[in-house]
Amino acid sequence: MSSASNLEELYLWRNNLSGNIPDSISNVSKLRILLLEENSFYGLIPNTLGNLRFLENLGLRSNDLTTKISTHGWSFLCSLANCRYLRILNLSFNPLNGILPTSISNLSTSLQKLKVVDCKIRGSIPMEIGSLSNAIFLDLSSNKLSGPIPTTIGRLQNLQLLNLSGNKLQGSIPHDLCGLKGLYKLSLGANELDGPLPTCLCYLTSLRHLYLFSNKLHSQIPLTFWSLKDILEVDLSSNNLSGSLPLDIGNLKVLITLDLSRNLLSSDIPSTIGSLYDLQVLNLSRNRLQSAIPKSLGYLMSLKSLDLSNNNLSGVIPKSLEKLYDLNYFNVSSNRLEGEIPSGGPFLNFTAKSFMKNYALCGSPRLQVSPCKNKIHPKFKKTALHALRYVLPTFASIIIVVAVIIVYKKGQRGNTNLAMVEDLIPLKKRRRISYNQLLQGTGGFSGNNLLGSGSLWLLYTKDTFRWNRKCQ
Numbered sequence: 287m288s289s290a291s292n293l294e295e296l297y298l299w300r301n302n303l304s305g306n307i308p309d310s311i312s313n314v315s316k317l318r319i320l321l322l323e324e325n326s327f328y329g330l331i332p333n334t335l336g337n338l339r340f341l342e343n344l345g346l347r348s349n350d351l352t353t354k355i356s357t358h359g360w361s362f363l364c365s366l367a368n369c370r371y372l373r374i375l376n377l378s379f380n381p382l383n384g385i386l387p388t389s390i391s392n393l394s395t396s397l398q399k400l401k402v403v404d405c406k407i408r409g410s411i412p413m414e415i416g417s418l419s420n421a422i423f424l425d426l427s428s429n430k431l432s433g434p435i436p437t438t439i440g441r442l443q444n445l446q447l448l449n450l451s452g453n454k455l456q457g458s459i460p461h462d463l464c465g466l467k468g469l470y471k472l473s474l475g476a477n478e479l480d481g482p483l484p485t486c487l488c489y490l491t492s493l494r495h496l497y498l499f500s501n502k503l504h505s506q507i508p509l510t511f512w513s514l515k516d517i518l519e520v521d522l523s524s525n526n527l528s529g530s531l532p533l534d535i536g537n538l539k540v541l542i543t544l545d546l547s548r549n550l551l552s553s554d555i556p557s558t559i560g561s562l563y564d565l566q567v568l569n570l571s572r573n574r575l576q577s578a579i580p581k582s583l584g585y586l587m588s589l590k591s592l593d594l595s596n597n598n599l600s601g602v603i604p605k606s607l608e609k610l611y612d613l614n615y616f617n618v619s620s621n622r623l624e625g626e627i628p629s630g631g632p633f634l635n636f637t638a639k640s641f642m643k644n645y646a647l648c649g650s651p652r653l654q655v656s657p658c659k660n661k662i663h664p665k666f667k668k669t670a671l672h673a674l675r676y677v678l679p680t681f682a683s684i685i686i687v688v689a690v691i692i693v694y695k696k697g698q699r700g701n702t703n704l705a706m707v708e709d710l711i712p713l714k715k716r717r718r719i720s721y722n723q724l725l726q727g728t729g730g731f732s733g734n735n736l737l738g739s740g741s742l743w744l745l746y747t748k749d750t751f752r753w754n755r756k757c758q
Contacts, residue, residue: 312337336365367392378403385409
């Protein structure tokens with residue numbers, strides 16, 4: 287290495303190099319960048335790396351490097367305290383084991399990125415981590431870290447990414463994190479955190495990605511949370527969050543992913559969710575949501591995945607969802623939905639799995655549901671009712687007129703029969719009456735004695751004469 291004493295950058299990543307990292311590498315005293323990533327180096331990380339005083343970027347990711355088993359310490363960290371220009375340190379995917387030492391505080395205040403992912407480290411995160419005042423990127427995910435999240439992380443005012451997911455961290459989410467105004471991504475998923483969601487999360491106005499899945503968080507989602515109008519991804523799945531989804535959910539205008547599955551959320555799905563026009567993934571499965579699926583979901587033209595399974599949803603599947611041509615995953619199984627399954631748009635590609643355990647749904651046999659009963663098309667039904675409003679009165683009028691005619695005819699027939707009955711009286715028994723007698727009997731054909739009249743007769747009261755003659 288002596289012949290390379292003026293070397294400043296050494297890139298040896300993604301080769302098949304193996305063996306120990308030689309101590310002699312420290313002879314390259316002007317080295318600024320040393321990348322040995324994705325090789326097969328094993329053994330201890332040499333303490334002599336601290337002699338590289340101009341080192342800015344040290345990448346040892348994806349090797350088989352370890353630390354001293356006897357002390358469980360990371361002595362090389364102490365040596366790196368001499369590297370005052372160190373900005374990036376990546377130790378990820380090495381079986382380092384041991385405990386993250388308090389000597390982490392000795393690292394240069396110039397350190398911006400610290401990545402120690404999947405290194406099998408255990409114990410608690412030391413409070414001294416708060417001394418990395420210029421840290422922008424801190425990733426300690428997929429380890430065996432336990433205990434609480436140290437409140438001193440709140441001192442890292444320049445932090446943009448904090449990833450502590452995949453550990454065994456306990457306790458509540460410290461309010462101190464709400465002071466990290468530049469935080470872009472916060473991932474605390476897959477831990478054992480409990481307590482409520484901090485109401486102060488709304489202060490993280492730069493936050494774009496929030497992952498708190500698979501913890502034991504219990505509370506309602508604070509109303510203040512829905513004021514994070516610039517957030518892109520939210521995953522609060524697999525917790526014990528309760529309460530209802532407010533209308534304010536519509537404030538998250540640029541949201542791309544929303545996963546609230548496996549919680550205890552109740553009430554209905556607010557219609558304002560239809561204003562999240564950029565939403566691509568919506569998962570509200572395994573909650574206690576009720577009422578109908580809002581038709582406004584049909585406005586989410588960017589939606590690719592929709593999971594509403596295992597709730598208490600009722601009513602029909604809105605036909606407005608047929609317009610979601612990018613939808614390639616759909617699941618409403620295990621609800622109380624009813625009516626006909628839409629058949630257009632993306633529904634042509636969905637299988638029976640999407641609809642099972644909704645016993646009142648009907649549709650195509652390939653979906654393993656009952657066939658729908660024949661029924662009048664809603665549009666035809668509406669037209670028919672509209673027509674009946676005009677036909678019925680006319681029809682009723684015709685019936686009344688016909689009834690009146692029938693009654694009148696029957697009356698006419700009755701009068702004719704009466705005349706016929708009288709005509710059957712033998713001529714011999716008929717009494718002839720002179721005109722003078724008629725004149726006298728009717729009081730001179732006075733109208734006062736007239737009871738009624740017909741086309742061929744007049745009826746008077748005096749002696750009940752019936753005069754059959756044709757009116758002139």
